Amino acid sequence: MPDHPQEGPTTHRLGADERRRQILDAALTLFAHHGYAGTTTKAIAREAGITEGLIYHYFGGKAELLVELAKQRSALLLEVRSLLRDEGDAPAARTMPRIARGWVELVRHQGDLVIMLVSEAHAHPEVGAAFAALLDEVRGGLQGYLDRRVAAGELRADLPTAVAAASFLSTLLMFFYTRAELDDAAWEVEARRFTTALLDVWLRGALAREDAP
Amino acid sequence: MPDHPQEGPTTHRLGADERRRQILDAALTLFAHHGYAGTTTKAIAREAGITEGLIYHYFGGKAELLVELAKQRSALLLEVRSLLRDEGDAPAARTMPRIARGWVELVRHQGDLVIMLVSEAHAHPEVGAAFAALLDEVRGGLQGYLDRRVAAGELRADLPTAVAAASFLSTLLMFFYTRAELDDAAWEVEARRFTTALLDVWLRGALAREDAP
DNA sequence: GTCTATACGGAGATAGAC
DNA sequence: GTCTATCTCCGTATAGAC
Numbered sequence: 249m250p251d252h253p254q255e256g257p258t259t260h261r262l263g264a265d266e267r268r269r270q271i272l273d274a275a276l277t278l279f280a281h282h283g284y285a286g287t288t289t290k291a292i293a294r295e296a297g298i299t300e301g302l303i304y305h306y307f308g309g310k311a312e313l314l315v316e317l318a319k320q321r322s323a324l325l326l327e328v329r330s331l332l333r334d335e336g337d338a339p340a341a342r343t344m345p346r347i348a349r350g351w352v353e354l355v356r357h358q359g360d361l362v363i364m365l366v367s368e369a370h371a372h373p374e375v376g377a378a379f380a381a382l383l384d385e386v387r388g389g390l391q392g393y394l395d396r397r398v399a400a401g402e403l404r405a406d407l408p409t410a411v412a413a414a415s416f417l418s419t420l421l422m423f424f425y426t427r428a429e430l431d432d433a434a435w436e437v438e439a440r441r442f443t444t445a446l447l448d449v450w451l452r453g454a455l456a457r458e459d460a461p
Numbered sequence: 462m463p464d465h466p467q468e469g470p471t472t473h474r475l476g477a478d479e480r481r482r483q484i485l486d487a488a489l490t491l492f493a494h495h496g497y498a499g500t501t502t503k504a505i506a507r508e509a510g511i512t513e514g515l516i517y518h519y520f521g522g523k524a525e526l527l528v529e530l531a532k533q534r535s536a537l538l539l540e541v542r543s544l545l546r547d548e549g550d551a552p553a554a555r556t557m558p559r560i561a562r563g564w565v566e567l568v569r570h571q572g573d574l575v576i577m578l579v580s581e582a583h584a585h586p587e588v589g590a591a592f593a594a595l596l597d598e599v600r601g602g603l604q605g606y607l608d609r610r611v612a613a614g615e616l617r618a619d620l621p622t623a624v625a626a627a628s629f630l631s632t633l634l635m636f637f638y639t640r641a642e643l644d645d646a647a648w649e650v651e652a653r654r655f656t657t658a659l660l661d662v663w664l665r666g667a668l669a670r671e672d673a674p
Numbered sequence: 675g676t677c678t679a680t681a682c683g684g685a686g687a688t689a690g691a692c
Numbered sequence: 693g694t695c696t697a698t699c700t701c702c703g704t705a706t707a708g709a710c
Contacts, residue, residue: 262475283584289686304687352620358543363704367580370641371496380639406697408658415659422631426593445621446628454668480675512677517705608694 262287271296272320273456274314280360285313310425316363318378324358325385332389340397344416344451348392348443350458353418356435383421387413396456404456416450481519484509485533488526497527497581511651530577531591537571538598545602553610554664557629560603560658564630568637570647579638596634600626607667617669629663 262270274296278287289310293300309312331350335343335374390413397403425443426461430438487509490504491500500524506513519527544563548556568575595625610616636655643651 249518262693264693280583283496283498283581285496286584288684290684300686300695303689305693310686363583366638367497367583369638370494370580371499371577371709382641406661408661411655411658412662414636414655415628415662417636419628422626423636425579425582426596442624444626445624448619448621449625449628449666450662451666453662453664478676502705503703514678514706515676518675523704611709 264306267298267302271298271303271306272313272317276317276360276364279314279368280363283331284364284372286391290307305311308461312366312370315374317361318372318375320361321378321382322364324361324443325382327354327388328389332393335393337393337396337400340394340402340452341455343393343408345443345447347393348416348420348447351386351418351423352443353441355421356439359428362421363428383414384416387417390417403454412450412454416446473479477519480515483498484511484516485526489530490574492527492530492581493576497577497585510526513647515544517531527581527585528587528628530574531585531588532593533574537567537574538561540567540593541599541602545606548606550606550609550613553607553615553667556606558656559658560606561629561633561670562658564599565633565637565656567577568634569652572637572641575634575637576641596630598629615622616667616670625663625667629659632659 271292275287275292276293278295282291289300289303292310292313293303303313303402307316326352331347331354335347365375365379365382369379389412391409394407394409394413395402398405398407398409403409420443423439425437427438486555488500488505491504495504502513502516505523505526506516516523520529530625541564544560544567548560578588578592578595581591600623604622607616607620607622607626607628610618611622616622632658636652639650640648640651
């Protein structure tokens with residue numbers, strides 16, 4: 249990959265990639281807070297610190313911003329994959345708390361993206377598909393891990409792993425969605441408390457009997 | 462859910478209440494499918510089979526439609542309350558399936574309202590508040606029931622009832638939200654399958670040990 | 675109570691100077 | 693690469709006829 253060094257006395261000019269990111273970030277923030285249709289190109293330009301016309305130099309139009317952002321879920325997915333891979337086949341009783349924390353922090357960290365995906369899911373098929381694909385991929389990953397723990401005998405053999413995984417993830421997702429406006433400190437406390445209690449219920453429903461052979 | 466068939470502008474006169482409902486129904490359908498900001502007053506009029514001007518005879522403006530619809534959650538709440546009350550203090554093992562089915566059918570039946578509440582929650586504080594209040598009220602009701610089952614000794618004493626209730630409800634809500642476009646037949650099948658599996662995991666995590674001392 | 679006609683502002687988008 | 697100026701259309705809302 250060749251570098252594209254901006255040589256010369258570039259004062260306030262930015263590289264194309266950097267500028268694109270800046271515009272997308274501005275759009276994402278506003279889409280999450282006011283919705284796609286409720287956000288004007290003027291507001292995006294203002295948030296990004298540029299003028300309206302420049303948006304059209306980098307993108308075909310407002311709609312393209314939405315599509316581009318929906319694709320960003322791949323970035324999110326990469327993080328999730330590494331999260332799940334790191335845990336390998338360690339015991340669920342010790343690993344699930346870490347997965348829970350990782351998922352919660354991920355969703356929180358990518359909060360605007362998640363809010364946008366959920367909010368616009370029904371108005372824009374591409375967004376809905378991206379959201380569904382994201383959830384499904386994560387669910388599939390977690391399910392795979394659970395299946396391995398079933399095979400290892402830690403989790404009970406008749407555990408419906410797909411639904412168990414979906415329940416786990418969607419509960420935490422919904423928790424975030426209804427608490428997104430908490431400040432970081434309050435969020436830390438609430439999230440920890442909620443996650444702990446959820447693991448209590450969930451693990452008991454999934455574990456094999458301790459007194460099994 | 463397909464759009465209602467559009468009737469041309471009618472000369473029929475309706476009672477005020479009936480006309481208001483008609484307009485609100487049209488608005489709800491469109492808000493759920495295209496979002497509030499993505500819906501034009503023209504489209505609402507068309508969907509309701511009237512002209513644009515008439516909307517302003519019955520409502521102060523587009524924003525008032527949204528607020529009015531958000532208040533409708535009370536209707537939903539009433540249904541939920543009766544659902545929970547009917548179950549009284551019967552054993553959870555036999556009652557939770559009925560509660561699950563009731564909640565799922567309710568959410569499905571009021572699908573457009575639920576989608577609107579979720580989708581617009583972050584863009585409009587009033588809607589967000591209405592959604593939070595709805596979930597919280599239902600969660601509180603279910604939690605109350607769970608507490609009684611704990612007292613009765615059916616559910617374990619250290620069950621975190623608030624989180625257990627929240628998890629149960631939000632899992633099913635999210636299931637609906639990501640499957641809203643299924644036709645009724647497919648929905649029946651999927652919903653039954655999913656609910657059964659969820660109850661399996663959830664109940665095992667909540668019940669007192671059968672082999673307890 | 676309902677429709678027709680229209681005002682008014684703002685939205686997305688383009689052209690062209692620098 | 694960035695901004696200024698501007699175009700066109702459409703969205704909300706109102707006035708007034710029937």
